[in-house]
Each structure stands twice: as structure tokens, then as C-alpha cells.
Amino acid sequence: MRAAFMYKAGDVRVEDTPDPVVKQPTDAVVRVVRSCVCGSDLHPYHSLSAADGPAPMGHEFLGVVEELGSDVSGLRRGDLVVSPFAFADNTCEYCREGLHTSCPKGGWYGVGEVGGAQAEAVRVPQAQGTLVKLPSDVDSALLPSLLTLADVYGTGYHAAKQAHVRPGDAVTVIGDGAVGLLAVLSAKQLGAERIILMGRHKDRTDLGRYFGATDVIPERGEEGIAKVRDLTGGHGTRAVLEAVGHMPAYEMAVGAVRPGGVISRVGVPQYEDAPVGFGSLFGPNVTLTGGPAPVRAYIDELLPAVLDGTVEPGRVFDRTVSLEEVPQGYRAMDRREALKVLVAP
Structure with missing residues (x-):
């Protein structure tokens, strides 16, 4: 064959x-x-x-x-x-x-x-x-x-389930690849009210809007984090679904999650050392979850x-x-x- x-x-x-x-x-x-x-x-x-x-x-x-x-x-x-x-x-x-x-x-x-x-x-x-x-x-x-x-659908759904997305939630999805877009769809299915998609490729983010994204942020890094916080009264969102796997995406997730929130990673990590200390996750009581779906x-x-x-x-x-x-x-x-x-x- x-x-x-x-x-x-x-x-x-x-x-x-x-x-x-x-x-x-x-x-x-x-x-x-x-x-x-x-x-x-x-x-x-x-x-x-x-x-x-x-x-x-x-x-x-x-x-x-x-x-x-x-x-x-x-x-x-x-x-x-x-x-x-x-x-x-x-x-x-x-x-x-x-x-x-x-x-x-x-x-x-x-x-x-x-x-x-x-x-x-x-x-x-x-x-x-x-x-x-x-x-x-x-x-x-x-x-x-x-x-x-x-x-990819099951992986996007896993991201949303691990973050315990629920009706009325505000969710940030990092990544406009297939998994990120289907994480948007999954968050919508689970009742999220506001879904912020962080992606910079318009053809993809347009599909994200079709699947349920309410806002699109093309900026990256600190500028992108600031945009998420501007949209959420300065707090960030309770759930952040990270569908990329590179350190800059993880850093944006840490910046976009609000105290008491959840970061759910399903992008295969291409790094070993991620900040989880007092200033990143421990202090604001942020939960880190995710894994292979x-x-x-x-x-x-x-x-x-x-x-x-x-x-x-x-x-x-x-x-x-x-x-x-x-x-x-x-x-x-x-x-x-x-x-x-x-x-x-």
C-alpha cells in the first residue's frame, strides 16, 4: 500500500x-x-x-x-x-x-x-x-x-470541558488554528456568552465568528492581553483555552485569565518551563489544566x-x-x- x-x-x-x-x-x-x-x-x-x-x-x-x-x-x-x-x-x-x-x-x-x-x-x-x-x-x-x-473537535471540546465552561461565561480562546476554532464552537455549545478569539488571520477569525466568537483580538503579547482586559472591565476572563502550544501563547493565557479562573491547555506544549509561581498562577488562585484530549x-x-x-x-x-x-x-x-x-x- x-x-x-x-x-x-x-x-x-x-x-x-x-x-x-x-x-x-x-x-x-x-x-x-x-x-x-x-x-x-x-x-x-x-x-x-x-x-x-x-x-x-x-x-x-x-x-x-x-x-x-x-x-x-x-x-x-x-x-x-x-x-x-x-x-x-x-x-x-x-x-x-x-x-x-x-x-x-x-x-x-x-x-x-x-x-x-x-x-x-x-x-x-x-x-x-x-x-x-x-x-x-x-x-x-x-x-x-x-x-x-x-x-480536533474533541480536542477543542476537551479544552472547554476542562475549563468547566458554563452558561453565561466569558471565555478567551488563544489560537485560530482548527483546534482553537473548534474550541470556540465548543464554548458556544456549552453556553458561553462572550467568546474572545485571539487570532490574526482574518479568514480564520471570520470562521471563528461563525462558530460563535463575539470578539476578535489580532494583537499579540502585552498588547493583546490589554485588549482582553479592556473588553472585560480590567479583569480578564474566567476561562482561557490555549490551543497553540508555544510559550508566547501560554504567557498570553496567564495575562488574560482573571483571578480564580482556569487556563485549559490543549496545544501540544513546545516548551518545558512554564511560570506557575506566586506572581503567575498561585497568587491569583488560577487553575492550570488540560492535556491530550x-x-x-x-x-x-x-x-x-x-x-x-x-x-x-x-x-x-x-x-x-x-x-x-x-x-x-x-x-x-x-x-x-x-x-x-x-x-x-
Whole structure:
């Protein structure tokens, strides 16, 4: 089959690789129908060393079940399924608590012997607990929105849930990438009254307004923080959702949150040392939360509104490429020529 590999920073290739096969009785093999390039894929695109490549790429996909291990029940060959970006057994104590990303039997696509999803097919460990069956007659126009359930919609929703966004809240969202925009949508769904989106790309912030942003702040740093405080009577907002992962975004979050508030981080941190001392978080009683989203915990909750068209998270996809064109998709996202690239093999 054909699959995408990253050899080093900036070097993505689509190559022949052996077809995936069932290796464990809990596995499935899924033919990929839709996948995509994630903003988090750009981190290795900027930094991967040649010594760490080639790395199989992709962790978000919809597909059709082709093979099932002997221990997998509840699924059949031919089922259309969506997979969270992290696989898990969905039965352990962590999964039962909604923390699937900490499942002892779980893991990540593209790591170890598990291939990536920017491919014609993928082996899914812990298939029974991971894969969510979708209607077989689903309208193909819904496939982009259904694909967001694999990661970016669930991740934006996780940001809002971890911040305990509630009706009437004021929320700041930092970042106008796909996760940030879907954090806006999620905050709106949870009843936020004022949603301040910090982003400077008008085409993206316009989509943010469509999803529910009431205010847009293009300024960064201290100037951006001052704008948030100007809009909130000098206080900042109770919830700040940080969807970038770089230190300047974290610093803006600390500046934009009000005393007693919550900073919820879902942007993969590209730093190790973040201020949490008296002057930043401790003194004003600010809570710091977030982490990799256990999107499997949210799919059943979010799926109905996607299926009936009440929400359209798939609007974040603004370019479609074939599997062979995946390297061009990376370049387009890296150059900010595309918000999020859909891959239709």
C-alpha cells in the first residue's frame, strides 16, 4: 500500500510499504476513507531529525473495517468507523473515568509498530474499545465533519470541558488554528456568552465568528492581553483555552485569565518551563489544566449533532489533497495557505 512518512524536518514522502495485518486478536485493519494533516504534525515538520525518521504520519481517520481479530466484537467487515487519535481498550479504570489517553493498553498511531493514518490502510490495536461505528448510509458531505471527531473537535471540546465552561461565561480562546476554532464552537455549545478569539488571520477569525466568537483580538503579547482586559472591565476572563502550544501563547493565557479562573491547555506544549509561581498562577488562585484530549470519551456525545447537521465542524477543512499530494498539504499548512488539509485517498 501507499503511506506518508516524514524523513526529517520538511521532508515528507509517500511510499510503498507493506499492507497492515492483524497481529493481535484485539486488532482490526481499516481501509482509510478520509484522513488529514494535523497542526501537531507541523511540530515534527519543523524539528524532526534525520536520525528519528522515517516516521509514519497521521493519526486522524475515517475508514471501513476490512479485517478483525478473533477477540473483537461489536464490529463487522464493511462497517464505516471513526477512530480517536489515541487507541484504548475503553474498559480500564482510566477509560471508565474518561481518560482514554492514559489507558495502559493504549497508544498512538505512528508510534512503534503501529502505522500512521495518512495511508491507504491502518492497523488499529484495541479495535473494540477504539473504533466507533457510524451509519452505513451517511451522506458523504458529512465525512469532513465526522473526521473532526477523531481529534480536533474533541480536542477543542476537551479544552472547554476542562475549563468547566458554563452558561453565561466569558471565555478567551488563544489560537485560530482548527483546534482553537473548534474550541470556540465548543464554548458556544456549552453556553458561553462572550467568546474572545485571539487570532490574526482574518479568514480564520471570520470562521471563528461563525462558530460563535463575539470578539476578535489580532494583537499579540502585552498588547493583546490589554485588549482582553479592556473588553472585560480590567479583569480578564474566567476561562482561557490555549490551543497553540508555544510559550508566547501560554504567557498570553496567564495575562488574560482573571483571578480564580482556569487556563485549559490543549496545544501540544513546545516548551518545558512554564511560570506557575506566586506572581503567575498561585497568587491569583488560577487553575492550570488540560492535556491530550481523550476524544473517545466525547464522540458519543458529539456525534448526533454532527449527523443531523446542527454543527458543522468540518468547515475547518479548506483544502483537499490526494494521498500522493500529502507533501503539498504539509507545505500549504506550514505556509498558512491552508487551515487544515483533508486527505481523500
